[in-house]
Amino acid sequence: MTEATGSAITGAEALVRLSSTVDRVFGDVSREYGLTPQQARLLCILSTGPMGMGDLGRTLNLEKSSLTGLIDRVERRGLAARERDQRDRRACRIGLTEEGKRLGWAVHHEVCGQLERMTAVLDSAQRSALEAAVHRLLAESGAATS
Amino acid sequence: MTEATGSAITGAEALVRLSSTVDRVFGDVSREYGLTPQQARLLCILSTGPMGMGDLGRTLNLEKSSLTGLIDRVERRGLAARERDQRDRRACRIGLTEEGKRLGWAVHHEVCGQLERMTAVLDSAQRSALEAAVHRLLAESGAATS
DNA sequence: TATTGTTATACTCTATAACTATA
DNA sequence: TATAGTTATAGAGTATAACAATA
Numbered sequence: 001m002t003e004a005t006g007s008a009i010t011g012a013e014a015l016v017r018l019s020s021t022v023d024r025v026f027g028d029v030s031r032e033y034g035l036t037p038q039q040a041r042l043l044c045i046l047s048t049g050p051m052g053m054g055d056l057g058r059t060l061n062l063e064k065s066s067l068t069g070l071i072d073r074v075e076r077r078g079l080a081a082r083e084r085d086q087r088d089r090r091a092c093r094i095g096l097t098e099e100g101k102r103l104g105w106a107v108h109h110e111v112c113g114q115l116e117r118m119t120a121v122l123d124s125a126q127r128s129a130l131e132a133a134v135h136r137l138l139a140e141s142g143a144a145t146s
Numbered sequence: 147m148t149e150a151t152g153s154a155i156t157g158a159e160a161l162v163r164l165s166s167t168v169d170r171v172f173g174d175v176s177r178e179y180g181l182t183p184q185q186a187r188l189l190c191i192l193s194t195g196p197m198g199m200g201d202l203g204r205t206l207n208l209e210k211s212s213l214t215g216l217i218d219r220v221e222r223r224g225l226a227a228r229e230r231d232q233r234d235r236r237a238c239r240i241g242l243t244e245e246g247k248r249l250g251w252a253v254h255h256e257v258c259g260q261l262e263r264m265t266a267v268l269d270s271a272q273r274s275a276l277e278a279a280v281h282r283l284l285a286e287s288g289a290a291t292s
Numbered sequence: 293t294a295t296t297g298t299t300a301t302a303c304t305c306t307a308t309a310a311c312t313a314t315a
Numbered sequence: 316t317a318t319a320g321t322t323a324t325a326g327a328g329t330a331t332a333a334c335a336a337t338a
Contacts, residue, residue, distance in 0.1 A: 010258060010262070011261070011262065011265055011273065011276065011277045011280075012257070012258035012259075012261035012262045012265070013258060014277055014280040014281060014284065015164065015168050015261050015265075015280065016168060016172070016257065016258075016261070017280075017284050018161070018164065018165065018168075018280050018283060018284065019164070019165040019168035019169060019172075021283075021284070022161050022162060022164075022165035023165060023169065024207055026162070026165075027207070036306090036327065036328080038327080038328065039327090052296090053296070053297065054295095054296075054297095061170055061173070062328090062329075062330095063329070063330055063331080064296080064297065064298085065297085065298075065299080065300095065329080065330070065331080065332095066328065066329050066330065067297090068297065068298055068299085069327080069328070069329080070327090070328075070329095072298095073326095073327070073328090085296095088295090088296080088337075088338075089296095089336080089337060089338090090295070090296040090297065090335095090336060090337045090338070091295090091296055091297080091337090092296085092297075111158070111162065112156060112158035112159065112162075113158075114158075115157070115158035115161050115162070116156065116157065116158045118161075118283060119157045119158065119161070119283065121282060121283065122279055122282055122283070126275065126278060126279045126282060127157055127279070129272065129275030129276065129278070129279055130157060130160065130275070130276060130279040130280075131155075131156075131157050131160050132272060132275075133268055133272045133273070133275060133276035133279075134160035134161075134163065134164050134276075135155075135160070136267060136268055136272060137164065137167070137264060137265065137267065137268070138160075138163055138164075138167070182303095182304065182305080182329090184304080184305065185304090198319090199319070199320065200318095200319075200320095208305090208306075208307095209306070209307055209308080210319075210320065210321085211306080211307070211308080211309095211320085211321075211322080211323095212305065212306045212307065213320090214320065214321055214322085215304085215305070215306080216304090216305075216306095218321095219303095219304070219305095231319095234314075234315075234318090234319080235313080235314060235315090235319095236312095236313065236314045236315070236318070236319040236320065237314090237318090237319055237320080238319085238320075
């Protein structure tokens with residue numbers, strides 16, 4: 001996503017670079033807490049409450065078998081637990097354990113803290129412009145809730 | 147990174163969501179071209195010319211052994227090639243083959259195209275504000291060249 | 293029959309530690 | 316000794332296809 005001329009990069013390229021930066025922060029923080037980025041992402045999403053596999057797969061953009069494996073691993077580590085849905089006994093809901101909640105909250109807090117410190121270089125007009133633009137983008141692109 | 151109340155999200159959360167969206171676009175486009183996201187990322191970075199393993203590892207934020215494996219796989223697929231550095235014969239430089247250049251360019255072009263179309267929902271003031279904020283962020287955070 | 297989730301299988305991605313070759 | 320890169324190993328992440336259980 002670099003470009004050769006040395007002149008200004010496009011808006012799209014800027015978004016890609018920004019995304020790399022965020023991914024790096026998220027990855028580093030996850031590691032600090034002994035989690036892989038995927039596991040941390042899962043915990044952050046489940047922080048707001050239990051979810052079914054279907055929603056979770058759509059949110060994480062994962063095939064169902066990939067999600068099965070991810071849940072297996074966090075469950076084995078005592079961070080989440082499957083619970084059978086009583087109305088539809090094929091389905092299940094995934095909820096966090098106390099330790100899972102603690103870690104999910106900690107990662108979220110630390111990631112947001114680091115990113116807020118990054119955005120501190122923006123003046124308040126720039127920051128609101130960024131937030132407004134992102135809101136607009138997410139609203140229009142049917143962004144998933146994560 | 148969801149939030150429960152339905153009210154406005156913070157700037158940091160906006161960045162995280164934006165990053166997820168970009169990652170999804172990048173991943174989907176990579177797949178279209180038969181590449182993994184990591185391979186596509188590598189090809190995009192090498193599009194501007196050959197690089198040494200050291201720089202590449204720092205840019206991709208990978209341990210050297212992880213990079214060895216990634217290069218092995220793209221080399222096996224005929225997309226890149228190692229070339230021994232004549233001045234320091236321990237080192238090598240990685241360059242793209244014609245097919246690698248073609249794919250790297252194609253992914254870059256398609257990703258940027260999709261992102262530009264997404265940002266088309268913004269009016270021009272919002273778009274410039276977003277770009278200005280992102281530029282400012284990248285400038286201050288010592289962003290890597292990818 | 294259709295849907296939810298798991299199992300089987302095969303790769304890819306990643307890190308740590310030990311190693312080789314060159315400087 | 317120090318550095319650039321590889322090899323060995325182990326585990327995590329992912330997808331496809333086939334399957335089981337429930338609807």
